[in-house]
Amino acid sequence: xxxxxxxxxxxxxxxxxxxxxxxxxxxxxxxxxxxxxxxxxxxxxxxxxxxxxxxxxxxxxxxxxxxxxxxxxxxxxxxxxxxxxxxxxxxxxxxxxxxxxxxxxxxxxxxxxxxxxxxxxxxxxxxxxxxxxxxxxxxxxxxxxxxxxxxxxxxxxxxxxxxxxxxxxxxxxxxxxxxxxxxxxxxxxxxxxxxxxxxxxxxxxxxxxxxxxxxxxxxxxxxxxxxxxxxxxxxxxxxxxxxxxxxxxxxxxxxxxxxxxxxxxxxxxxxxxxxxxxxxxxxxxxxxxxxxxxxxxxxxxxxxxxxxxxxxxxxxxxxxxxxxxxxxxxxxxxxxxxxxxxxxxxxxxxxxxxxxxx
Amino acid sequence: xxxxxxxxxxxxxxxxxxxxxxxxxxxxxxxxxxxxxxxxxxxxxxxxxxxxxxxxxxxxxxxxxxxxxxxxxxxxxxxxxxxxxxxxxxxxxxxxxxxxxxxxxxxxxxxxxxxxxxxxxxxxxxxxxxxxxxxxxxxxxxxxxxxxxxxxxxxxxxxxxxxxxxxxxxxxxxxxxxxxxxxxxxxxxxxxxxxxxxxxxxxxxxxxxxxxxxxxxxxxxxxxxxxxxxxxxxxxxxxxxxxxxxxxxxxxxxxxxxxxxxxxxxxxxxxxxxxxxxxxxxxxxxxxxxxxxxxxxxxxxxxxxxxxxxxxxxxxxxxxxxxxxxxxxxxxxxxxxxxxxxxxxxxxxxx
Numbered sequence: 001x002x003x004x005x006x007x008x009x010x011x012x013x014x015x016x017x018x019x020x021x022x023x024x025x026x027x028x029x030x031x032x033x034x035x036x037x038x039x040x041x042x043x044x045x046x047x048x049x050x051x052x053x054x055x056x057x058x059x060x061x062x063x064x065x066x067x068x069x070x071x072x073x074x075x076x077x078x079x080x081x082x083x084x085x086x087x088x089x090x091x092x093x094x095x096x097x098x099x100x101x102x103x104x105x106x107x108x109x110x111x112x113x114x115x116x117x118x119x120x121x122x123x124x125x126x127x128x129x130x131x132x133x134x135x136x137x138x139x140x141x142x143x144x145x146x147x148x149x150x151x152x153x154x155x156x157x158x159x160x161x162x163x164x165x166x167x168x169x170x171x172x173x174x175x176x177x178x179x180x181x182x183x184x185x186x187x188x189x190x191x192x193x194x195x196x197x198x199x200x201x202x203x204x205x206x207x208x209x210x211x212x213x214x215x216x217x218x219x220x221x222x223x224x225x226x227x228x229x230x231x232x233x234x235x236x237x238x239x240x241x242x243x244x245x246x247x248x249x250x251x252x253x254x255x256x257x258x259x260x261x262x263x264x265x266x267x268x269x270x271x272x273x274x275x276x277x278x279x280x281x282x283x284x285x286x287x288x289x290x291x292x293x294x295x296x297x298x299x300x301x302x303x304x305x306x307x308x309x310x311x312x313x314x315x316x317x318x319x320x321x322x323x324x325x326x327x328x329x330x331x332x333x334x335x336x337x338x339x340x341x342x343x344x345x346x347x348x349x350x351x352x353x354x355x356x357x358x
Numbered sequence: 359x360x361x362x363x364x365x366x367x368x369x370x371x372x373x374x375x376x377x378x379x380x381x382x383x384x385x386x387x388x389x390x391x392x393x394x395x396x397x398x399x400x401x402x403x404x405x406x407x408x409x410x411x412x413x414x415x416x417x418x419x420x421x422x423x424x425x426x427x428x429x430x431x432x433x434x435x436x437x438x439x440x441x442x443x444x445x446x447x448x449x450x451x452x453x454x455x456x457x458x459x460x461x462x463x464x465x466x467x468x469x470x471x472x473x474x475x476x477x478x479x480x481x482x483x484x485x486x487x488x489x490x491x492x493x494x495x496x497x498x499x500x501x502x503x504x505x506x507x508x509x510x511x512x513x514x515x516x517x518x519x520x521x522x523x524x525x526x527x528x529x530x531x532x533x534x535x536x537x538x539x540x541x542x543x544x545x546x547x548x549x550x551x552x553x554x555x556x557x558x559x560x561x562x563x564x565x566x567x568x569x570x571x572x573x574x575x576x577x578x579x580x581x582x583x584x585x586x587x588x589x590x591x592x593x594x595x596x597x598x599x600x601x602x603x604x605x606x607x608x609x610x611x612x613x614x615x616x617x618x619x620x621x622x623x624x625x626x627x628x629x630x631x632x633x634x635x636x637x638x639x640x641x642x643x644x645x646x647x648x649x650x651x652x653x654x655x656x657x658x659x660x661x662x663x664x665x666x667x668x669x670x671x672x673x674x675x676x677x678x679x680x681x682x683x684x685x686x687x688x689x690x691x692x693x694x695x696x697x698x699x700x701x702x703x704x705x706x707x708x709x
Contacts, residue, residue: 039521047537157678161670163620165627165644166663172651173659184652290524297526301624305648316628324536331529342524 022350029346033339038089040335045088048328049081097333100318100326107329110314116205117187117310121233121302122295124226128234129291133241134281140242141249142272152242159239164298167232168305175228185307188222233302237291244287248280282352289345293338415679421672425665428476429483438473463657465646471657475665477638481549482669486618488553489560490611496557497564502595502603504565505572516569519562527617528624531555535630548632552625556618567610571603612677616670623666640666 072078091098097107140152176184187193188206195218207226210218252258253276261275262268300312307313311330318326428435462471504515522530534555538547575581576599584594626632626641640662647659 035517036521036524039518040525043518043522044533047533153678157671157674158667161616161620161667161674163623163627163641163644163663163666165624165641165648166659166666169644169648169651169659169663172648173656177651293524293526297528297624300526300528301627304628319532320629327532327536331533334529335525338524338526 025350026347029343029350033343036339037336040339041089041092041332042085044328044331044335045085046081048324049084092332097329098325100323100329102318102321102323102326107326107333110326110330111311111333114309114311114314117308118296118299118303118312119310120187120205120207120226121229121299121308121310122292124230125233125237125295125299125302128230129237129241132234132238134245134284136238137242137245138249138272138277140246141253142269144246144250149246152246156239156242159235159242162235164232164236164301165305167235168228168302171228171232172306182228183225185305186225187308188218188225229302229306229308232305233295233298236298237295240287240291240294241284244284245280248283249276252276252280282349285345285349285352289342292341292345296334296338411679411682414675415683418672418675418677418679421668422676425479425669425672426483428479430480432476432480435476438470462661463655465643465650465658471643471661474638474643475640475661478640478643478662478665479669481632481637481639482619482622482666485549485552485556485622486615488549489556489618490615492553492557493560493564493614494607494611497561498568498600498603498607500561501565501568502572502599505569505603506576506591506595506599508573512569515565519565522559523562523566527559527621530559531621531625532628532630534558535625545632545636548636552622552632555625556621559621560614560618563610563614564607567607568603572599575599575602609677609680612673612680616673616677619666619670619673 069078077084088098095108097111099106100110136152136155140149143149172184175181193206195213206222207219210222249272253271255276258271258275261271266275296312299310300315302308303310303313304316311334315327315330318330462475464470465474500515504512531552532555535551538551538554581594581598584598589597622639623641623644626639626643627645629642629645632639632642643662644659644666647655647662650656650658
C-alpha cells in the first residue's frame with residue numbers, strides 16, 4: 001500500500017537529457033536481472049544450509065548414523081558448503097535446479113507440469129482484479145469524500161485485510177456448500193482432466209485445451225472450477241488497484257491541464273473520463289510488477305486452500321514432506337520468474353511512458 | 359498498538375536547537391509548547407482529525423485495543439486453555455456446534471474455538487511486536503550507516519535490499535522459518551522464528567526509507583555544521599540525523615504490523631507456524647478448518663478468520679488515518695469542499 005503510493009512517480013530519475021534510447025534502457029534493465037537472481041539464489045541457498053543438510057532434515061530420524069553419513073556422502077553434502085554453493089550456482093546457470101528428495105523428480109520438470117496451473121490462476125486473478133479495481137477506483141474518485149467513496153475505501157481495506165485462505169474458506173462455504181453453484185476445489189473434474197490431458201499437444205493450460213476441443217461441457221467445467229480461486233486471489237489485488245486508481249485520478253484531476261480544461265467549461269464527468277483517466281492508469285502498470293510478486297505469494301495460499309494443482313500447491317506439499325531440496329529449487333525458480341516479470345513490466349512501462357527511460 | 363514503541367525516536371524533540379530550527383517538516387504549530395503527551399504520534403493526529411478521518415482513526419484504535427486486551431488478559435477471558443481437550447465433565451466433543459458450554463463450538467481436534475481465538479490474539483500480538491521492534495532496530499541502523507557512509511557498503515546493501523524487496527515475502531518467510539526452526543517449534547521458539555522470518559522481510563522497507571532520508575539530511579546545513587565543529591560520526595548520526603530521519607516511521611510501522619499478522623497467519627496456514635499444542639495460532643486453525651467447510655461446519659474457520667480480518671482492519675485504519683493526516687495532499691484539500699463552519703473548527707483543532 002505504501003509501496004503503491006511511493007512508486008507512483010517513475011519519472012523522477014529520468015532527468016538526464018539525451019541519455020540513452022529505449023534499446024539501451026532495456027539492455028541495462030535486462031542486465032540488472034542477473035545480480036537480482038544471483039543475490040536471491042545465494043540468500044536462499046545459505047539460509048537453507050546454515051543449520052544443516054536437507055537429508056538429515058527429511059529422513060534423518062529414520063536412519064542410523066552410518067546410513068545417514070553414506071547418504072550424505074553420496075549426495076555430496078559432506079563437502080564444504082562453499083564448494084556445494086559454487087556447484088549449485090553452476091547448475092542453475094545451465095537450467096538444472098536439482099532433483100526432489102522425496103520423489104526424485106527434476107525440479108525443472110515440476111515447473112513445466114505445474115507452472116501452467118499457477119500461470120492460469122494468476123491470469124484469471126489479474127482479470128478479476130482489473131475488472132473490479134479500476135471501475136470502482138474511478139467511481140470512488142468521482143464520488144470523492146462522499147459516502148460511496150468511504151464505503152469503497154473500507155472495501156479496499158477489507159480486501160487487503162482478508163487473508164486469501166480465509167476468503168477462500170468463506171467463498172467455498174457460501175458458494176459451494178450452501179448455494180452449490182461452484183465446485184469445492186481442484187482445477188477440473190477428474191473426468192474432464194483426463195480428457196484434457198489426452199489431447200495431443202496438450203498445453204497444460206486447461207482453458208486453452210478445453211477451447212480447442214470445443215466441447216461446452218469441458219469449457220464450463222474448467223471455468224466453474226476457476227471462479228472461486230480467481231475471485232479469492234483477485235480481490236486481494238483489486239483493493240490495491242482500487243486505491244491506486246482513486247489516488248492517481250484525484251492527483252491528475254488537480255493538474256494544471258485539467259484545471260485549464262475545467263476553466264474552458266468541460267464538465268466534471270468528461271474531465272474524469274477523457275482528461276484524467278488515462279494518465280492515472282500508467283502507474284498501475286508499474287505497480288503491477290510488484291503485484292505479481294504479491295500474487296505469487298498469494299497463489300501459494302490460494303492453491304493450497306482450493307487444492308489447485310499448481311506450483312504453490314506443490315511447494316506446500318514439499319514443505320509438508322520436509323523436502324527442502326525441492327523447496328529450494330522451487331523458490332529459486334520463482335525468484336527467476338519474479339525477476340523476469342519485473343523486467344517485462346518495466347519495459348512495458350518504458351514503452352508507454354518515455355520519461356521512465358534513463 | 360505497536361506505534362508507541364517508537365515514541366522516543368519519532369517525535370521531534372526540541373532538545374537540540376540546530377536540529378529543530380532547520381527542521382524541514384515540522385510547521386509553526388508543532389513548535390508551540392504543548393504538554394508532551396499531546397505530541398505523541400497517535401494522540402497528536404487524533405487531536406488534529408475531524409469528521410470521517412477521526413471516525414476511522416477511533417474505530418481502528420478501538421479494534422486494536424480490543425485485541426490488545428484479549429492478548430494481555432487471555433488467561434482470564436478464555437474459558438479453557440488453548441490445548442485443553444477435556445474438563446471435569448469429560449472430553450470435549452469434536453466439531454461440536456456452538457452451544458452454551460462452547461460459545462463458538464469446538465474444532466476437529468476437540469479444542470474450544472473461542473478459547474483458541476482469544477489465545478491466538480496473544481500469539482499474534484507478541485509476534486508482531488517482536489517482529490516490528492526487531493526490524494525497526496535493524497532497518498534504522500543499517501539505513502543510517504548505509505546512507506551516511508555511502509560507498510561500496512551502501513551499494514551492496516541497497517542491491518540486497520532491492521532483491522529481497524522484489525521477492526514474494528511469504529516465500530522468504532518460509533525459507534527463514536525453515537532455517538530457524540526446521541519448521542516445527544514450541545511457544546517461545548515458534549514466536550521467535552515467526553518474528554525473525556517477518557523481520558527479514560521488513561528490514562529492507564525500513565532500510566529504504568531511513569536510507570533515503572539520511573542521504574537527504576546528510577547535505578543539510580545543520581549536519582554539515584556539526585561535522586565542521588568536529589562531532590564524531592556516531593554523534594552526528596544519533597543526535598542530528600536519526601531524530602529527523604525517522605519521522606515517517608509510525609506510518610510504516612502500522613502498515614507493517616498488519617502485514618506481519620498476515621504473514622504469520624500465512625506461515626501457520628502452510629503448517630510453518632507454531633505447534634498447535636504450544637500456542638494457539640489463527641492461521642493454523644484456518645488450515646484445519648478448510649476441510650471442515652465441505653461438511654458445512656463453519657464455526658471452526660469463521661471465527662479465527664474474522665479475528666485476523668478485524669485485527670488487520672484495526673491496524674490498517676489507524677495507519678491509513680495517520681497517512682492521510684500527515685499527507686497535506688490528502689488532508690488539506692478536504693477543507694474547501696466542506697461547509698465553512700466545519701473548516702473553522704478544523705482549523706481551530708489544528709492550531
